[in-house]
Amino acid sequence: MEDRSRTGLHDFTRASRKAEEAAWRRFQAVQWLESIVGPLGIPNQPSEKEFISCLRNGLILCNAINKIQPGAVPKVVESQMPLESLSRESQPLPAYQYFENVRNFLVAAEELKLPAFEASDLERDTLDAGSAGKVVDCVLALRTYNEWKQMSNGNYKHIKSPLVMHSANRMHSRPPATASSHSCRNLDMSAGLDRQPPIEGDKQKPEVDSIESVVKLLAASMVDIKENIDDNLLASYHNGDLDAASVLRRIMTSCLEEHLQKKLPELECTLKESSKGRSSSPAHSTSIPLEDMSAAENSGCCKACLRKGNCNHRLLFQMQEKELVDLKALWLSAKREFEDLQTQLHSDLKDLGTQVKELSTAALGYHKVVKENRKLYNMVQDLKGNIRVYCRIRPSFSCESKNVIDFIGEDGSLVILDPLKPQKDGRKVFHFNQVFGSTATQVEVFKGTQPLIRSVMDGYNVCIFAYGQTGSGKTHTMSGPSGGSTGDMGINYLALNDLFQISKRRKDIIDYDIHVQMVEIYNEQVRDLLVQDSSTTKYPFILVILSHLNFISLERKTGPQSFCVSLTIYKLEIRSCTGDNGLSIPDATMHSVNSTADVLNLMKYGEVNRVVSSTAINNRSSRSHRSCLTVHVHGKDTSGGTFRSCLHLVDLAGSERVDKSEVTGDRLKEAQYINKSLSCLGDVITALAQKNSHIPYRNSKLTLLLQGSLGGQAKTLMLAHVSPEDDSFSETVSTLKFAQRVSTVELGAARANKESGEVMQLKEQIENLKKALANKESQVIQFNKTLDKPGAVTERTPQRTRRLSIENCSTAKTEKHGTLKTERDQKVLCQLV
């Protein structure tokens, strides 16, 4: 009986404690909500019904959550009524409004991971004892969230909501369900738990364990407290001496405080251990140690917090400390990674440097090999006597037209691109001895030709001729730009300058004699451009008159050909074979030159003559007048040996097609002559390339002039010029094809025209013997005459002087009679005869 009454009393006590707890929690919830949204219009310690009625329309909940998390509920259905009146049952709002606000609140609460409740928990009909518990839980959780947020001082973004792990922690951290499992103390404890960082992997394990032990300790304390509640207090409650709130307050202030104070050292010890465990990390040394907080401060803080049911500062501090440690660890690992990457980068750079070095060495080697190859190739060509071919590309003058030059190789290859077939099949590849791009300077081109030119000073005949379409830069290369500075001078000037320098250097061993001739071929006539007679001194004057006449003719619209101008034009003949004096145009005037200044003067003089003659014939014609500067070198060395050589520097006429140039009259005639001479040159080249027995040199004056260079043992260089513009593509192709054909011509190894001192002596002896023989013959004739009749001397046809032949290579000259000086001379003569 006693047992039963004791059990009944115990049940009653338990139920009443539960009710007290629920009331206490409601009180806290109302207090907090009022602090957030203002007066709720319900008593401080409301019944469940009052509490639920007040929250039913969801407006207070929505406003509260929006204050804590602005915008959590984007749209709150506002009521026109004052807040206090909303709680009154007599003025309920429409159901859909309840539903709207409550549903929005529940969605927002779920996002914040707050403990949820059902919308139906707020409905009056289903309200029964304890059903408000979930709503209270939710409101108190919101309060905890708010406090956490304020404490984390804006850094909450980096820290996961303490409520995320709420249910999970609760599951394994709480002590087994007891009568007080839903107590307010339990709720506060869970709030502390809520502030635990989320468990992520094994790294978190020690912290979780320590927190777990703290929780266990606190849970055990709760049980102790529960057991030690003063029965007198409960009795006075049942007697009605004290109300529930007073009883509860006393329990809280006495039992809980006293007991927790007892347990605090143990709790601190546990926390210290956990913090020590983490201090093994080096980064922890800089963090604020937990021990620094004085025990009195701690206990004071905890006391105050516990009184409020909210002792979580230490845990928050720990959490932040851990966050800091984690960040430091992260920073350290990032630093380590960065250092690793830096080391890697350094080693990669080193490797790269080594590779670049190797590559540059290989490239250097490659360039050396290419250079060597070219040298060897040129040597082979020299041995075979191939005509060397260089190609020069003029800079483009038109920005609109496309450039057909695709690639210029160091090995002398040139690739051009057909503008009408820009694909692969539009590419044409040519190979020459060297290719000069549009940026090549005059000196660079000259340097390429220099070894050849220098061999003139060793007795070799050399010929350099510029070929290409009109305007492709032939005159620019050979003579330089008209009116250009000496820095831009062409090969003609640079070559002679070089020859003078060599002559100066060798003056102690070889005595050089340098002469120049300058002629032009116009309409198959050869003209001397350096002729000096009485008429030439008047050239400037004539020039003025001719210009004036042309001006008048233009004014009267009459053709320039209607004027008959009498001018001495020298029509020279070309020897197909050089004679004893080594001249192919012996009648052209020869000028001795000793310096570059002499050369410049002569070139200017020749230019004036060319202008005069071209003006005399046709004021518009200049392109068809092609000049040939011939440098004759005669050397005599100290041993008595001599040599004779010549250097032809020929600027050919433009190779454009007649149909394209659309000319008529005299211009057409000129073009036809030019084409004929160029096609004759082509024929000669073809015949030479095919090694034909007959080479048609005589077909044109040009080929006759170049015969010594193309057919003899001369060194010949062709400078093919091309324009890079796309509208000149067909001309460019034909020039390059012709140049390629020329490069296949083998002339045989070049031979120097040298004669040693001994040969010279022998030759001199022969000359003397010839003279002596002739002398003897005349003496014999004279003697015969006196022997025959004294008065009647037989008339004999005098010996006919052999005629100077231009084209049959005859070199005989009128010989004078001489006497045989010695007996030795006579013997030699007999041998020769």
Ligand SMILES: Nc1ncnc2c1ncn2[C@@H]1O[C@H](COP(=O)(O)OP(=O)(O)OP(=O)(O)O)[C@@H](O)[C@H]1O
């Ligand atoms: N390499 C170059 N650099 C600069 N200008 C150049 C070059 N080559 C040619 N020119 C310029 O192009 C123009 C035509 O050149 P040039 O008179 O030498 O051609 P061409 O082939 O001799 O013509 P033509 O056959 O009609 O006499 C000139 O004004 C010349 O100065």
